[in-house]
Amino acid sequence: MRVTFTLNGRETHADVAPGATLMELLRGQGTVSVKDGCARGDCGSCAVLLDGRAVTACLLFAGQVEGRRLTTAEGLADEVGLHPLQQALLEAGGVQCGFCTPGILMAAKELLDREPAPTHQQIRVGLAGNLCRCTGYTKIVEGVHDAAAMLASTRPHAGAEGSDDD
Amino acid sequence: MTEKLEVVGHSERRVDGSSLVTGKPVFVADLPERSGTLYLALKTSPHAHARIRSIDTSRAEALDGVALVLTHENTPDKRYTTAGQGYPEPSPHDARMFDSKVRFVGDRVAVVAADTIETARAALELIEVDYEPLEPVLSIDAALAEDAPLVHDEPCPDAWRPEENIAAYSEAAAGDADAGLAASHTTVDVTVETHYGQHAPIEPHVVSSYLDEHDRLVLVSSTQVPFHARRIIAHLLEVPVHRIRVIKPRIGGGFGVKQEVLIEDLLALTTLRTGRPATMIYSREQEFHASRTRHPMRIRVRLGAGADGVLQAIDMDVLSNTGAYGTHSLTVLSNVGSKTLPLYNLAPDVRFVGRAVYTNLPVGGAYRGYGATQGQYAMEVAIDQLAEALQMDPLELRSINHIRTGGTSPIFRELGEGREGVEQTISSCELPACIEIGADRIGWATKRGRRHRDGSWVHGIGMSVHMQGSGIPLIDMASASIKLNDDGSINLTVGATDLGTGSDTVLGQIAAEVLGLPLSKVIVTSSDTDLTPFDVGAYASSTTYVSGRAVQRAAEDVRGQLTAAAAEMLQADPVELELGGERVTAPDGNSVTLEKIALRALYGTNQHQIAATASAVPESSPPPFIASFAEVAVDTDTGRIRVVDYVVAADCGTAVNPKLAEGQIEGAVANGIGYALSEDLAIDAQGRARGIDFGRYKIPATLDLPQIETILVDSYDPTGPMGAKSIAEIGINAPLPTIANAVHDATGIWLTESPFTAERVWRALRALDGQPT
Numbered sequence: 001m002r003v004t005f006t007l008n009g010r011e012t013h014a015d016v017a018p019g020a021t022l023m024e025l026l027r028g029q030g031t032v033s034v035k036d037g038c039a040r041g042d043c044g045s046c047a048v049l050l051d052g053r054a055v056t057a058c059l060l061f062a063g064q065v066e067g068r069r070l071t072t073a074e075g076l077a078d079e080v081g082l083h084p085l086q087q088a089l090l091e092a093g094g095v096q097c098g099f100c101t102p103g104i105l106m107a108a109k110e111l112l113d114r115e116p117a118p119t120h121q122q123i124r125v126g127l128a129g130n131l132c133r134c135t136g137y138t139k140i141v142e143g144v145h146d147a148a149a150m151l152a153s154t155r156p157h158a159g160a161e162g163s164d165d166d
Numbered sequence: 167m168t169e170k171l172e173v174v175g176h177s178e179r180r181v182d183g184s185s186l187v188t189g190k191p192v193f194v195a196d197l198p199e200r201s202g203t204l205y206l207a208l209k210t211s212p213h214a215h216a217r218i219r220s221i222d223t224s225r226a227e228a229l230d231g232v233a234l235v236l237t238h239e240n241t242p243d244k245r246y247t248t249a250g251q252g253y254p255e256p257s258p259h260d261a262r263m264f265d266s267k268v269r270f271v272g273d274r275v276a277v278v279a280a281d282t283i284e285t286a287r288a289a290l291e292l293i294e295v296d297y298e299p300l301e302p303v304l305s306i307d308a309a310l311a312e313d314a315p316l317v318h319d320e321p322c323p324d325a326w327r328p329e330e331n332i333a334a335y336s337e338a339a340a341g342d343a344d345a346g347l348a349a350s351h352t353t354v355d356v357t358v359e360t361h362y363g364q365h366a367p368i369e370p371h372v373v374s375s376y377l378d379e380h381d382r383l384v385l386v387s388s389t390q391v392p393f394h395a396r397r398i399i400a401h402l403l404e405v406p407v408h409r410i411r412v413i414k415p416r417i418g419g420g421f422g423v424k425q426e427v428l429i430e431d432l433l434a435l436t437t438l439r440t441g442r443p444a445t446m447i448y449s450r451e452q453e454f455h456a457s458r459t460r461h462p463m464r465i466r467v468r469l470g471a472g473a474d475g476v477l478q479a480i481d482m483d484v485l486s487n488t489g490a491y492g493t494h495s496l497t498v499l500s501n502v503g504s505k506t507l508p509l510y511n512l513a514p515d516v517r518f519v520g521r522a523v524y525t526n527l528p529v530g531g532a533y534r535g536y537g538a539t540q541g542q543y544a545m546e547v548a549i550d551q552l553a554e555a556l557q558m559d560p561l562e563l564r565s566i567n568h569i570r571t572g573g574t575s576p577i578f579r580e581l582g583e584g585r586e587g588v589e590q591t592i593s594s595c596e597l598p599a600c601i602e603i604g605a606d607r608i609g610w611a612t613k614r615g616r617r618h619r620d621g622s623w624v625h626g627i628g629m630s631v632h633m634q635g636s637g638i639p640l641i642d643m644a645s646a647s648i649k650l651n652d653d654g655s656i657n658l659t660v661g662a663t664d665l666g667t668g669s670d671t672v673l674g675q676i677a678a679e680v681l682g683l684p685l686s687k688v689i690v691t692s693s694d695t696d697l698t699p700f701d702v703g704a705y706a707s708s709t710t711y712v713s714g715r716a717v718q719r720a721a722e723d724v725r726g727q728l729t730a731a732a733a734e735m736l737q738a739d740p741v742e743l744e745l746g747g748e749r750v751t752a753p754d755g756n757s758v759t760l761e762k763i764a765l766r767a768l769y770g771t772n773q774h775q776i777a778a779t780a781s782a783v784p785e786s787s788p789p790p791f792i793a794s795f796a797e798v799a800v801d802t803d804t805g806r807i808r809v810v811d812y813v814v815a816a817d818c819g820t821a822v823n824p825k826l827a828e829g830q831i832e833g834a835v836a837n838g839i840g841y842a843l844s845e846d847l848a849i850d851a852q853g854r855a856r857g858i859d860f861g862r863y864k865i866p867a868t869l870d871l872p873q874i875e876t877i878l879v880d881s882y883d884p885t886g887p888m889g890a891k892s893i894a895e896i897g898i899n900a901p902l903p904t905i906a907n908a909v910h911d912a913t914g915i916w917l918t919e920s921p922f923t924a925e926r927v928w929r930a931l932r933a934l935d936g937q938p939t
Contacts, residue, residue: 035369036447040859086188089187090183096419096667098182100368105187124868128868128869130868133368134829136835140868
């Protein structure tokens with residue numbers, strides 16, 4: 001069957017088997033930031049943004065994205081450079097092996113789009129579905145917190161909406 | 167230390183960072199698929215112990231799309247070990263690629279290679295196996311029982327006593343432990359039992375293989391040990407080493423489980439037999455039940471001390487369960503003692519005896535901590551019990567007894583990696599500062615012994631201290647090559663294996679520092695047996711200390727060549743020249759850039775390639791030290807433990823990259839907290855692991871952990887590259903005893919069996935109250 005969707009801003013067509021998962025579809029056409037860590041929705045390594053919401057691509061059928069908008073880690077950076085989340089995660093030391101990182105970025109992106117100045121606890125809740133075995137999360141939480149500050153300082157009319165440390 | 171450092175000691179961004187955060191295809195499974203690739207699927211044993219009477223693969227082979235079926239009937243029967251260690255491997259050679267006997271649930275039975283993974287899996291179902299079930303050995307006690315069934319009833323010449331189910335034995339002694347205990351004012355006697363843990367890297371084992379244009383075998387593997395993998399595969403399949411190339415791209419975590427040559431043989435043989443590319447990825451379930459684990463152990467520690475708290479005697483008796491095969495059985499066992507006993511070096515009477523037994527259970531292997539995790543759990547709980555018996559502050563008892571700079575221990579000499587060790591004197595130890603800083607930060611003085619209550623939750627504070635090593639002395643070897651390019655940049659090629667730790671970055675920083683370059687001018691290439699010089703690989707906390715020294719030496723050699731060339735250009739005495747800021751400067755202020763030096767050497771006068779290769783073999787293994795502190799809350803209604811606060815103060819010598827060093831501690835502690843509280847393979851009565859997915863094998867997520875804090879104390883080890891020691895493993899040893907000691911502070915119970923599940927805690931609380939459990 002044929003599926004048409006928007007992938008990182010570009011209209012995309014793909015032919016897939018009816019039972020194929022979104023993870024199989026995306027990896028199959030080269031979007032390999034979508035990682036297969038468990039294939040049952042436990043680890044979050046395959047998280048993508050579906051119409052702005054972080055979902056695990058291993059638990060969706062490819063057919064479910066017909067007509068919808070997908071964002072992956074490949075779509076975060078632009079021609080100017082890395083997205084503040086990518087920069088901040090690197091600067092904070094929140095990337096070790098990097099296998100879980102694309103999924104973490106997606107969950108964090110959804111969080112910051114929804115809550116531009118999250119507390120550490122809100123960040124932890126936002127990333128609760130993403131497993132990382134390397135970092136212990138401390139520096140990931142700090143990185144997302146820093147990214148929020150970076151985004152606030154570049155956003156027009158950001159005002160003084162600082163974020164709480166906890 | 168006096169050197170002023172420009173790159174080392176700074177938290178430089180990792181050299182592989184951009185590719186990782188943008189999702190570039192840098193992991194094995196992300197690389198473009200080669201046409202004609204075969205997909206491998208593995209059939210594993212449903213029995214803990216059985217003989218294969220017959221195996222019929224004809225229906226599987228007849229299935230359209232199946233290229234090859236491998237079983238014990240058509241594969242080499244050579245004995246080998248999957249443990250990726252130096253040569254000769256110290257682990258018993260007790261495994262075959264496939265065997266006519268299966269020894270644990272998850273043992274290999276057959277592999278199918280087919281055009282698609284679906285076909286390969288379908289073919290597995292068509293393989294008919296007639297098993298003769300044998301009585302399984304499902305515990306340490308069962309293994310040691312008289313008339314126990316033998317896990318290895320075939321000849322295993324280098325196992326210790328396979329006829330008694332003993333894979334490995336280790337002992338060491340100084341003084342007279344029995345006499346020392348008898349003469350002591352106060353003694354304690356503690357036995358702990360640890361359980362099966364699994365590394366759970368988020369990227370499972372994955373290997374791809376193909377023949378290159380010269381028909382050489384290429385293995386692209388998520389491995390910590392590319393050079394050992396090449397050697398072991400060459401030996402097993404009788405292919406010359408020069409016909410094999412192993413490449414490690416980025417790897418998604420290892421923690422020791424990828425120090426195992428676990429599936430490379432299957433890919434290699436498939437490609438050699440068929441001439442076709444092949445690939446295999448372990449499923450998450452296979453990663454749990456058909457991979458490697460942390461050896462479960464029963465450890466008895468007896469301590470004797472004077473009334474002043476000074477230790478007189480330490481007696482440690484270890485029973486390790488190595489499972490069906492003895493991978494790392496001897497070396498993990500000896501590390502239980504060698505990485506634990508020297509920490510308390512005042513005791514003159516010390517004895518260590520360890521046995522590793524075969525069972526029909528999952529296979530032990532290398533796992534971050536490597537025996538120190540189990541040994542230090544026993545020791546650090548025993549130290550807290552001794553403090554209680556002596557009515558001393560546990561901080562004070564440790565401060566009286568722990569090893570210091572200039573100190574030594576007979577254990578360094580007596581107990582090495584499965585053989586005699588290497589005498590050494592501690593060249594740096596900032597543990598006193600670690601204890602003081604950590605205690606201050608956690609609030610030891612105000613919170614310890616208070617048992618603050620919040621509803622049904624009661625709070626407690628605990629701590630423990632730890633050591634590890636930095637590489638394996640007089641065994642490990644690392645090497646590095648550097649060459650200068652036209653623009654003054656360098657290529658740094660190292661055999662060292664970055665498994666996500668950031669070692670490419672750390673090694674690049676060391677080269678940059680020596681050569682006065684920014685890290686951006688260092689192009690790091692690592693872990694390719696064709697292109698990079700030899701390195702034993704990523705294990706034993708060796709990379710920064712051993713590989714870092716090789717890099718430093720190669721860079722110093724290149725620095726000498728640069729200043730010699732610059733001396734000719736500047737008409738100056740080379741010894742007066744300064745290298746820094748990408749140029750060489752003479753005392754009169756004249757200077758030449760590295761670019762000018764490079765252009766002259768490559769194209770101008772006295773043409774040659776400025777380059778060097780250097781090696782390093784460590785003569786000692788200076789331990790890093792940490793003091794670990796936690797505040798826990800225990801729900802007295804349910805027994806649940808929550809870690810409220812966790813602080814580690816660490817002495818790793820110079821932290822080459824502080825953020826990466828902190829990350830090593832935080833990640834290791836998180837893994838250790840998971841192992842202490844929730845991670846369990848949970849073996850059932852038939853020997854099957856039940857914790858075979860992330861739902862049932864619960865590794866910590868964000869909401870299970872506090873914001874773990876790492877404090878790197880000032881330290882400098884004179885034997886390390888720019889003062890550096892190791893940091894990667896030590897943190898994982900801490901949570902078991904730190905949490906156990908904190909729970910004791912909160913409740914009065916001693917947790918001597920892991921994991922510390924709510925049920926176990928609840929029962930212990932009931933028992934303490936004299937209620938039925």
